[in-house]
Amino acid sequence: MEHTTSIDLEKRFEEKIARELKIEPKDWMPEEYRRMLIRQISQHAHSEVIGMLPEKNWLTRAPTLRRKMALLAKIQDEAGHGLYLYSAVETLGVSREQLYRDFLDGKAKYSNIFNYPALTWADIGVIGWLVDGAAIVNQVSLQRTSFGPYARAMVRICKEENFHQRQGYSICLTLARGSAEQRQMLQDAINRWWWPVLMMFGPPDAESKHSQKSMKWKIKRASNDTLRQKFIDQTVPQLEYLGMKAPDPHLKWNPERGHYDYGPIDWEEFWNVIRGKGPCNKERLRTKRVAYEEGQWVRDAAIAYAKEYN
């Protein structure tokens, strides 16, 4: 039998990456690649799960039955995405239980965006349109990520996210065509969400510490700034169609670049929220922690029952 050295394995891995072949859970992979994937996919899963909370804030107050059902279906999709992503990350040899505990203990990150409050019904429209819109730009690029289970999860998730974004934009459009009060509500929501949404793509390329290796191994397929620009370019016409404005006086089409120019992003705010100092960080985590603790007796009962009867 041929003796395979770790150098051979690494070479084979690099070759696969170079040829755009997918890495599968049973394939050999560098430990750092595994760690990076665990970090990224679990963050993604946690984001889906915690993202249910701001929307839940309006679920019981949704203005119409149709909107209530659509919002509930969206939240249900997100719970499904969470489960799906936890399964994908479990193929890398970590347990969902451990990942979830790290998340509750504040050791794992999730998308900063869910640390902002959903204050009016218009926020639900804007979250669907802009937050899901930004997520899609990122996830479309991740459909080509090098780890097979993650790439396949993205294909499936993107289909549903597209639907969520259309739903969000439909709420915004209804408000834009509504009363002065409704238009004001929409503009206010756009003002509050615009900058945090642009921050969703992460720090500028020059300052992104995980980016280089991630790009080299094709976990990440496009840089933060590239994706941010793509999102802005596709979103501004939608914003104009609504007759709304972005809270950015520098936002302007640049014919030479063929892109929109935009104003400086307040990265201090971004880093503060990352460090747990956003408006809802503590509250969101506390909500999930309390739910987990209060559900312990239910999970215990299910396990005891299964042991007895299965």
Place this chain on the structure above:
Amino acid sequence: MSRTFDTSSPTTTSTDEAKIHYLFQLADNALIMGQRLCEWTGVAPELEIDLALCNIALDHLGQANAWYEYLVEIYPQATDVDQLAFCRDEHQYYNITLVELPNGDFAQTIAKMALFSIFNYYLHDALRQCSDARIAAIAARSYKEIQYHRRYASNWLLRLGDGTDISHERMQKALDIVWDHAFEAFTPSPADHIMHQQGIAPDLEQIKALWEDEVHQLLHKATLSIPDTGFTGYRAKSDGVHTEHMGYLLAEMQYMQRRYPNLQW
């Protein structure tokens, strides 16, 4: 035309009025059940339960929507589904009080869901075979979903009742809290009575016998005792007289329609 629902409660003297009241009973049970389940979103004991409760809530909202759509067609006072769902006063809702009770802990939610869905299962099984084609069609579609609700709630009731000492105690306590309210389902409202005479609604005595048989067996299997029955004179279904909880539920659910009336959303 104003979307405020300003009529007095439909009286139940004629067959048409009885049918309208009856459809409200079905629609409001589903709406209020769904609304309560929405409150669990994001805070269920585990992600799979979150997903299941969302699913069950969505089924109920869909059922409510189907019944309200039918009401919009036949009820001259109705303008649209949202007027019916959101713009009535408390005394104009005809759900049974069981569904409006707070979720409490997971055991209380399961107790409510089990007692309600077992009733709902037998009710819809009868309605899907009734002489009113439209009611039968909506009931047939709902019946499939309710089968799942009944199975889901019964399985959890078994696990909690026969799981650990703590879960057993919580499940028993939860049953005691919600128990009395289940019997409102079997006390015929004037609408129930007239619709039964018309060959549409089933005999509630028969439904009650089926319900008791199944619930008693389920509790026995779950090592739980049948609670003592106390007050059973709740009359939200017949007269719109609710518990103290309903006002808060409606204040939240109706907030947008009350604060910004007559707008598109």
